[in-house]
Amino acid sequence: xxxxxxxxxxQDSYRVVITPHASGYRLVIDDVEIDVDCSHIDxxxxxxxxxxxxxxVATMPSRDxxxxxxxxxxxxxxVTDELxxxxxxxxxxxxxxxxxxxxxxxGAVVAVPVAIGQRVAAGHTVAVVEAMKMxxxxxxxxxxxxxxxxxxxxxxxxQGAVLVVLGPAEEGSGG
Numbered sequence: 001x002x003x004x005x006x007x008x009x010x011q012d013s014y015r016v017v018i019t020p021h022a023s024g025y026r027l028v029i030d031d032v033e034i035d036v037d038c039s040h041i042d043x044x045x046x047x048x049x050x051x052x053x054x055x056x057v058a059t060m061p062s063r064d065x066x067x068x069x070x071x072x073x074x075x076x077x078x079v080t081d082e083l084x085x086x087x088x089x090x091x092x093x094x095x096x097x098x099x100x101x102x103x104x105x106x107g108a109v110v111a112v113p114v115a116i117g118q119r120v121a122a123g124h125t126v127a128v129v130e131a132m133k134m135x136x137x138x139x140x141x142x143x144x145x146x147x148x149x150x151x152x153x154x155x156x157x158x159q160g161a162v163l164v165v166l167g168p169a170e171e172g173s174g175g
Contacts, residue, residue: 004082008065009075015082024048098147100162101140107131109155109163118146119169126164127151144169 002019017028024038037049045058058069065078111128114120125137126146144166151163 006080006082008078008080097168099140099142099144099166101126101138101164101166102160103127103129103138103157103163104136104159105129105131106157106159107136109151109153109157110135111153112149112151112163114146114149114164116146116149120144120146120166126166129157129163138163140164140166142166 002017005016005018007014007016014030019026019028021035024036027034027036034050039047041047041056043058044060045056048055048057055071057071060067060069062076065076068075068077107129108131109127110130112126113128114124114126120126120140121143122140124140124143126140127138129136129138145168146164147167148165149163150165151157151161157163
């Protein structure tokens with residue numbers, strides 16, 4: 001079974017799919033396939049063999065993601081599950097200045113602390129979705145005015161379901 005991630009390093013972002021196989025992994029990084037043979041050395045350290053070259057690699061959690069140590073060099077990266085990354089970035093803009101705020105996962109809507117006509121800032125919680133007994137705040141990616149509220153507490157939603165639609169801050173003075 002494959003797992004999908006978005007890896008950010010500095011200003012660059014990469015889509016990564018990891019599929020385990022007998023001696024390691026098959027990686028697909030932005031449509032480039034790489035076979036990696038892997039063996040654990042000790043603790044968090046691993047020895048990787050990629051295209052005939054050997055790398056000693058270890059990872060350590062850092063405040064903003066992971067520090068990845070590769071043969072003496074350190075790379076700071078942020079690794080996000082692809083679905084969550086889409087939800088974070090995923091407020092969709094239809095070109096008219098409207099932005100749809102989707103649910104990052106399937107679950108039950110617990111709260112909708114906004115109303116039509118309300119102005120919200122970037123990062124404002126527009127809904128709370130419960131999945132696997134964990135409540136997750138769904139926030140707006142940008143500021144604006146709430147044009148539509150498409151859910152209410154108690155609704156069950158699929159991943160990607162539009163919860164709230166925002167317009168530009170000057171729109172929707174209540175109605």
